[in-house]
Amino acid sequence: MTSLARNLEREFNPNITSPVFLIKQNLYRKIRQYAPNLNGRLMDFGCGQKPYEHLFKVSNYIGVDFKGEGETYSQEKVDVFYDGKTLPFEDNYFDAIFSSEVFEHVFNLPEILMELKRVLKPGGRILVTCPFAYGEHEIPNDYARYTSFAMKYMFESNGFKILVQDKTGGNIEAITQLRIVYWNLHIISRVRKIPVVRSLFRFLVFVPNNLFAIIAGKIFPYRQDLYLNNIVLAEKTAE
Numbered sequence: 001m002t003s004l005a006r007n008l009e010r011e012f013n014p015n016i017t018s019p020v021f022l023i024k025q026n027l028y029r030k031i032r033q034y035a036p037n038l039n040g041r042l043m044d045f046g047c048g049q050k051p052y053e054h055l056f057k058v059s060n061y062i063g064v065d066f067k068g069e070g071e072t073y074s075q076e077k078v079d080v081f082y083d084g085k086t087l088p089f090e091d092n093y094f095d096a097i098f099s100s101e102v103f104e105h106v107f108n109l110p111e112i113l114m115e116l117k118r119v120l121k122p123g124g125r126i127l128v129t130c131p132f133a134y135g136e137h138e139i140p141n142d143y144a145r146y147t148s149f150a151m152k153y154m155f156e157s158n159g160f161k162i163l164v165q166d167k168t169g170g171n172i173e174a175i176t177q178l179r180i181v182y183w184n185l186h187i188i189s190r191v192r193k194i195p196v197v198r199s200l201f202r203f204l205v206f207v208p209n210n211l212f213a214i215i216a217g218k219i220f221p222y223r224q225d226l227y228l229n230n231i232v233l234a235e236k237t238a239e
Helices: 003-012 021-037 109-119 148-156 171-191 195-219
Strands: 041-045 060-066 080-082 094-100 120-131 160-168 229-236
Touching: 003 021, 021 094, 021 120, 021 160, 021 171, 021 195, 021 229, 094 109, 109 120, 109 148, 148 160, 148 229, 171 195
Parallel strands: 041 060, 041 094, 060 080, 094 120
Antiparallel strands: 120 229, 160 229
């Protein structure tokens, strides 16, 4: 494994010392769980660095991303850029589509969802994840948070049959993750340049809180009215 691959693994499947351990490790596990449902020619929509590519066993993995003003792509692995409106592929081109943590950054999501449907073959499958309980990020290009009911409505009203609808984390994980992010962004950031203090905070704040969420989640009633991520696996219906 190259150093770049190791860095990607640490970023998207982090250990318990990470401030985003709860949200990212849970997401990684769910994507790994549902990835075998996709096959053939796959489009990774909003691919970035393609951090989950190794989880998919497909014949062709094509990364697509938006080329916007002011964006930098030096660390990304984009195969095809699109203009934010029209995907440069013919109808029914892909057997599968994967998109992770992208929908919240798409301002014209209803139109893009129809574009995704257009380039997907009838019977083709789409796997999507997006956050529910998480702060604004990639500012200012952060436009929405969708409930599980909104996700269901969007897919079913646009010609998709939902095969699986899932969530990551529950109330305890979501509340704990938000608390850790607050500490990381607004408290620890003030001492981040001091290596010893930074490491001390990591073990005094991140590890205990992450452990608390793991243990408390097994002890207290598990509820998902507040949760971390939406997961949807859907199939394009025959036209």
